[in-house]
Amino acid sequence: MIISVVSGKGGAGKTTIATSLAYILKADYYDLDVDAPNGEYFLQPQDWQSRRVHQLQPVIDKDACTACGLCTHECRFHALYKILDTIYLTDTLCHSCNLCQEVCPEGAISYQQMSIGEVRTGLSERTAARAIIGDLTIGSTRGTALIQDIVRNLDTTTGHVIIDGPPGNSCAAVAAIKPAELVVLVVEPTPFGIHDMLQTMEIVEGMQKPVVVVANKSQDDAPLQAILEKRGYAISASIPLNSDYHRLLLDGEILSQASQHVHDVLQQAISTEVAI
Numbered sequence: 001m002i003i004s005v006v007s008g009k010g011g012a013g014k015t016t017i018a019t020s021l022a023y024i025l026k027a028d029y030y031d032l033d034v035d036a037p038n039g040e041y042f043l044q045p046q047d048w049q050s051r052r053v054h055q056l057q058p059v060i061d062k063d064a065c066t067a068c069g070l071c072t073h074e075c076r077f078h079a080l081y082k083i084l085d086t087i088y089l090t091d092t093l094c095h096s097c098n099l100c101q102e103v104c105p106e107g108a109i110s111y112q113q114m115s116i117g118e119v120r121t122g123l124s125e126r127t128a129a130r131a132i133i134g135d136l137t138i139g140s141t142r143g144t145a146l147i148q149d150i151v152r153n154l155d156t157t158t159g160h161v162i163i164d165g166p167p168g169n170s171c172a173a174v175a176a177i178k179p180a181e182l183v184v185l186v187v188e189p190t191p192f193g194i195h196d197m198l199q200t201m202e203i204v205e206g207m208q209k210p211v212v213v214v215a216n217k218s219q220d221d222a223p224l225q226a227i228l229e230k231r232g233y234a235i236s237a238s239i240p241l242n243s244d245y246h247r248l249l250l251d252g253e254i255l256s257q258a259s260q261h262v263h264d265v266l267q268q269a270i271s272t273e274v275a276i
């Protein structure tokens, strides 16, 4: 089963829960929080292998270009612009959609490969499974494309897969939710956390994914419980705000390995959805 662990709000504890589930299920762990992947801090993989991920980027032949401006007009992402008789590209805005090459009447646009990131795969002794880490090239805005590439190459042949998605509710988060057969929604039960969770919930409901809600760093579940009940959900696991847990995480421990209580509540939360 492919399980995506997501949260609307950053800092809700998504990686804490994702690495804990990887430990419980002895599952391959995919870190798709490609802007700031940190799951390896807990899983401590070794024997790394890596591959680079590329995307195409337009190159304009100045001799062939007549500066007609059609490509700048058609580019939906405003990645091309014209100053005097020269066309310029803002590569961080380009989505490699190929439209500019299609519309150019002079055949002046070709493509070159551009590295957008790296995918590293290591073996974690702690989970007895693989950790696959997506690293977005610094400065690149193509996180969604990198996530989509990793998702296309998901390997489910060795058992369950845990996806640690990016925070927020952007295209990148949608790309990490898309392959999921089960979504684990991690919520910090604060007004801010609940607000962002509701946005994520709309995305997940729109994609018709089964959901398990985990309240993390909880001091009072009642407001969250009331909101979830109105939508037909319940809190499946609640992990309290606990300074001991913070210390364990600072020491690089997988929380479900270090705490039997966390292990048991998370295992119970997913037991109705996942064969363990």
Ligand code: SF4
Pocket (backbone or CB within 6 Å): 058, 074, 075, 076, 077, 078, 079, 080, 093, 094, 095, 096, 097, 098, 099, 100, 101
């Ligand atoms: S490939 Fe698409 S996004 Fe990139 S510059 Fe061309 S039209 Fe714009």
Ligand code: SF4
Pocket (backbone or CB within 6 Å): 060, 064, 065, 066, 067, 068, 069, 070, 071, 072, 087, 103, 104, 105, 106, 107, 108, 109
């Ligand atoms: S469409 Fe082609 S010819 Fe026209 S400005 Fe763009 S690159 Fe130049």
